[in-house]
Amino acid sequence: MQLQTxxxxxxxxxxxxxxxxxxxSAIQFKEKMRDLTKDGPARVVLDLARxxxxxxxxxxxxxxxxxxxxPDRMLELSGLTPTVEKVFRLTRxxxxxxxxxxxxxxxxxxxxx
Amino acid sequence: xxxxPDPDSRPNDLHLAFTATPVAIRDSLQRMxxxxxxxxxxxxxxxxxxxxxxxxxxxxxxxxxxxxxxxVTVSIGQTPQGLRCVIVDQGRAMPGHALPEGRLPGSLxxxxxxLPEGGFGWHLIRSLTQGLSYTRVDGCNRLQFLxx
Numbered sequence: 001m002q003l004q005t006x007x008x009x010x011x012x013x014x015x016x017x018x019x020x021x022x023x024x025s026a027i028q029f030k031e032k033m034r035d036l037t038k039d040g041p042a043r044v045v046l047d048l049a050r051x052x053x054x055x056x057x058x059x060x061x062x063x064x065x066x067x068x069x070x071p072d073r074m075l076e077l078s079g080l081t082p083t084v085e086k087v088f089r090l091t092r093x094x095x096x097x098x099x100x101x102x103x104x105x106x107x108x109x110x111x112x113x
Numbered sequence: 114x115x116x117x118p119d120p121d122s123r124p125n126d127l128h129l130a131f132t133a134t135p136v137a138i139r140d141s142l143q144r145m146x147x148x149x150x151x152x153x154x155x156x157x158x159x160x161x162x163x164x165x166x167x168x169x170x171x172x173x174x175x176x177x178x179x180x181x182x183x184x185v186t187v188s189i190g191q192t193p194q195g196l197r198c199v200i201v202d203q204g205r206a207m208p209g210h211a212l213p214e215g216r217l218p219g220s221l222x223x224x225x226x227x228l229p230e231g232g233f234g235w236h237l238i239r240s241l242t243q244g245l246s247y248t249r250v251d252g253c254n255r256l257q258f259l260x261x
Contacts, residue, residue, distance in 0.1 A: 006151050020139070022135070022139055022167060023138065023139075023167070023171040023174070023175075024136050024138070035168055049131075050155055051260045052160075053160070053163060053164075053167075055164060055167045055171065055234075056168055056231070056233035056234040056237060057170060057171060059233055060228075060229075060230040060231050060233065063228050063229065063230050064230045066228065067226065067228060067230070068124035070225070071225055082156075082157060082160065083157070083160030083161070083163075083164065086157075086160070086161070087164065087237070090236070090240050090241075091233045091236060091237065092217060093216065093233075096228065112153070
């Protein structure tokens, strides 16, 4: 599970460099995210633009990361591909995340906030 | 002994037998998507078929076989109504020999700790399939559904 981070003053973005987060990789994803976001800015943007496939295990791991960040930090999402977007919509998890069209949009949104 | 073959199968159906582990499931899904009838679907159709099959197969690995390796077979055939899928395993029976309802976990309140981290799988399966049926025959679980 390859993740690439970029830290800015008020936001850290994490780009998933894999084409799937599934049952075979969900635990590793969750652990890496926990390590990468342990300290740092309050806003975390998870960029899923390269992720073509997300199953319920992957979705559960993303929700778990949001919970790990606690109430004072925010997990936002960007770049949902059509299939991934549908998983969020069908499970109504799209209502608990701020979803940006791209990581650039997410970062500029964070900068102006 | 391998799981009993699907009695309704036809020669042009896709049949795949493999061991239900997370990595083998991933590899098999990717292989299935390159073969007929799945390769003929639209991009959205392939994505949804992969999602449903992944959820069903992950349930087999996680619950029927309790994360121990066991054999599973997937059969997919084209019908006028859509793709008819049959998944057979030799693991534990569904509790009460019935399928989970797949209701989404409770109301989504504002409390962070209330957010569900699981329970999405059967909801996705039920949302994206028709005619879902489960039978327990000769020590095998047999799940059948239509991908419209």
